[in-house]
Amino acid sequence: MxxxxxxxxxxxxxxxxxxxxxxxxxxxxxxxxxxxxxxxxxxxxxxxxxxxxxxxxxxxxxxxxxxxxxxxxxxxxxxxxxxxxxxxxxxxxxxxxxxxxxxxxxxxxxxxxxxxxxxxxxxxxxxxxxxxxxxxxxxxxxxxxxxxxxxxxxxxxxxxxxxxxxxxxxxxxxxxxxxxxxxxxxxxxxxxxxxxxxxxxxxxxxxxxxxxxxxxxxxxxxxxxxxxxxxxxxxxxDWDPEQAGKAGYDHFMLKEIHEQPTALAQAIEGRTDPDAGAIDLDGFESGTFEDVERVQLVACGTSYHAALYGSLLLNAAGVHATAHLANEYSVAAPPTDGGSLVIAVSQSGETADTLGALRRAEREGARTLTVTNVVGSTAARVADDALFIRAGPEIGVAATKTFSSQAVMLALLARRIVADRRGDPGTDLGAFLAELERMPDRIDDLLETSHAAGIADRYLDSDSYFFIGRGLGFPVALEGALKFKEITYEHAEGFAAGELKHGPLALVTPETPVFAVFTGEEDERTLKNAEEAQARGAPLVAVCPEDHPATEIADAHLGIPDTDSDLAGLFANVQLQLVAYHAADLLDRPIDKPRNLAKSVTVE
Incomplete structure (x- = not known):
């Protein structure tokens, strides 16, 4: 650091x-x-x-x-x-x-x-x-x-x-x-x-x-x-010096949460064509990924949650993919060969553990690619190829806009890998890209209408905070909990919704609000898990569209738009970022400089 x-x-x-x-x-x-x-x-x-x-x-x-x-x-x-x-x-x-x-x-x-x-x-x-x-x-x-x-x-x-x-x-x-x-x-x-x-x-x-x-x-x-x-x-x-300032916001973190519409627009600019149903990834020619047999994603912290998001998208599309904590991958990496694509995800491109995993993958003969924010970073030079998320400088220690941009870039990459392997983009690609292009404006609307500040205040004195999700809602739950604990210093945990009853339910009390993320996939089962916690006295905060069945039973609601299920979790993530920010602000925490943490972890 x-x-x-x-x-x-x-x-x-x-x-x-x-x-x-x-x-x-x-x-x-x-x-x-x-x-x-x-x-x-x-x-x-x-x-x-x-x-x-x-x-x-x-x-x-x-x-x-x-x-x-x-x-x-x-x-x-x-x-x-x-x-x-x-x-x-x-x-x-x-x-x-x-x-x-x-x-x-x-x-x-x-x-x-x-x-x-x-x-x-x-x-x-x-x-x-x-x-x-x-x-x-x-x-x-x-x-x-x-x-x-x-x-x-x-x-x-x-x-x-x-x-x-x-x-x-x-x-x-x-x-x-x-x-x-x-x-x-x-x-x-x-x-x-x-x-x-x-x-x-x-x-x-x-x-x-x-x-x-x-x-x-x-x-x-x-x-x-x-x-x-x-x-x-x-x-x-290509960074504006003003991007490194607070621009009138009280904290860098709040500024960077509000920069997400711009960051996402920059991430997808020139890379998507909804009418043609095509993805153009910075010079990667058609068929670039046709020989990829399996994908391993390596990352740490927030970037790991984005990597997990990407792996779930790939698996759902029929490509064998796994996400690994980079610090563990370098100790016991799964088998790799010429058919393996190892994707290193790192905001800075300088994370020591991720670089160690990347170098190990290279030694084992895997093809490597990095998804990063920094042109000229070590990861961008070490990997065979690089994709840049174009989020601009991020100063707040707790990552916000870079997570959204990483997840979107991995969503595009996943679709492109699938298209190259199958030889066609799939019938739903155009609809997905159209929803993706609407995303910056819709996040802007969400930021203007969010009730996250009131919910943060309502549950401020709780003993613990649980975040649950299923499928693509799971990495969002993990990220929501990480943001909350990073800047509030309060205990928060993220769980796969189905795992709640396999142990964590023992911790549920009326003083442990449960934030449930609904993405449009397997929502009935996620709702059942949320109700199990609610039956034990836990307040339920549903993160879902306005007309979702969860709103009928939830104690509180954070709204997201109706959208493609592959993108819904990223709207939920913005709401959870705002909850964490407002809770930390009410607790008078040093939001941009949380204790014991630093932005770029360059030591192992």
Whole structure:
């Protein structure tokens, strides 16, 4: 997780560094710090807490200089204290380092350095890096040579940015954790993610594993650790800087819930033709998937729920498909061969567990594809092919618009796989695509008319919250429960509706409202399961169309439009997002920064 920002250019570095840290807080907010070349060495200011706390500390004594690095931390090694905050320095304070990832051999390196009289002041693995660089500087290496020698000794995953006293360059390296360079005239940036510097430039270069970047006032050099030049493509990121702001909303999460109509319109634009009953997926020619015998989808968290949604659609259409938690897939993957298509689903394209599963699938000979939001991400480069959901930047830690866009993209992909395997698109494809094209406007209407705020208030003091669904309603129930627990800190669980009576029903009381998702498939059975909970005293909240039979017995109702059963759950998902948001707001939770969580999980 963690967020790195670096800046080289004319003028003072502090403002873009602090802006970058604020834009990166979704990656971690346990502590924050900056280091700036001030003309007489390196000045470091850091502290535990959010970036706002750091800014208050800096206000009385701002560092000045044209070169600097900054960091916002999600704790791995060591608790969130002032001492463990980045940047870390060597004993002379001539080397400052920020780091994202885990140095697996840090204990061995630390012991060796201690034997050479290096003194450590933190509990972090990161602190070995400036001391290693100091060691090689003392041995007579220049700045770049000392950096390369130190990086060559590191084992594990890392994105590292280094500044040395008297040197107006930044030195950076990447292995397993994301790092991107931003370029704008004579101003250059390093960051963990593009939103860090989006106000300043949208021209970027994504580093790949094993890359080293030397950022100087006159340009950027890309090499491997040994110094051999590497060619990296300069790209323009199609994101509006305003998308990284709140745009008048109280929270990023609420803004991003309301951005779903736009995100979905972008996801399907140019990819659907209802009149012709055709799907065009960014250059995937007709017949691309005709040899696919089985599909395995790998993902984590919210993306796993989207993957489960996609697997159910494929199975219903006669394609053998399974969804797997990526962290378990990498331990015990099912058999794969040339007829297997492994689809990695990841908003950031940098999720460590998902990348591990993707690489395992490649080793086993499977064809791979990633569904992601970030052009240039590691997953997009590692996989054989990539499909982009085009949702734009998502800042809230709790994913909202990206889940909807992932599910829609997987629905399109599932239909396309089926069409390629059968040789025809099926008689209902045109009707499905027509409903899909109506979806952005209908979600917009739902957002305007939702009663989710009142229902959140009505059941605010409950002991637990249950979410149930059958078929495509099941992953939506799981996602609804995840959103609720992520941002309210209240206990919430999602269940397959039929499983309620196989154990969870023992937990049902009048203080455990049950949110039941109805998609138009197997609704009678889902209603029976909901009634079983209601008979034990549980309040029932039905998520269904206005004329659905469930509304006649439910204690409360969240409306969704009559639509294709493959899409109904995604309307229900928006209602459940709103319930979670309003409950968290009533409880005064830090909605965009839920405790202990971060947006992009780049460590295993």
């Amino acid at each position: 963690c967020g790195i920002i670096g800046r080289v250019g004319d003028g003072d570095a502090l403002e873009p560094l602090l802006t970058g840290l604020e834009n990166l807080e979704y990656r971690g907010y346990d502590s924050a710090g900056v280091a700036v070349q001030n003309g007489a060495g390196i000045k470091v200011q850091k502290r535990s807490g959010e970036v706002s706390e750091l800014k208050r500390t800096i206000d009385g004594d701002p560092p000045e200089g044209e070169v600097g690095i900054g960091h916002t931390r999600w704790s791995t090694h060591g608790p969130p204290t002032d001492a463990n905050a980045h940047p870390h320095t060597d004993s002379t304070a001539d080397v400052a380092v920020v780091h994202n990832g885990i140095i697996e051999n840090y204990a061995t390196l630390r012991e060796r350095l201690r034997e050479a009289d290096h003194e450590f002041t933190s509990d972090t693995d990161t602190e070995v890096i400036p001391h290693l660089i100091q060691q090689y500087l003392d041995e007579g290496y220049g700045s770049e040579g000392a950096f390369r020698r130190a990086i060559d000794e590191l084992e594990g995953s890392y994105a590292v940015a280094v500044m040395l006293s008297g040197d107006h360059s930044l030195y950076a390296a990447r292995q397993g954790s994301p790092l991107v360079v931003g370029m704008q005239d004579e101003e250059f940036f390093l960051a963990s993610d593009v939103p860090a510097f989006l106000e300043y430039t949208d021209d970027v270069v994504f580093l790949e594993d094993g890359d080293v970047a030397v950022v100087r006032p006159d340009g950027v050099e890309f090499t491997d650790v040994e110094g051999n030049p590497v060619d990296r493509e300069r790209q323009t990121v």
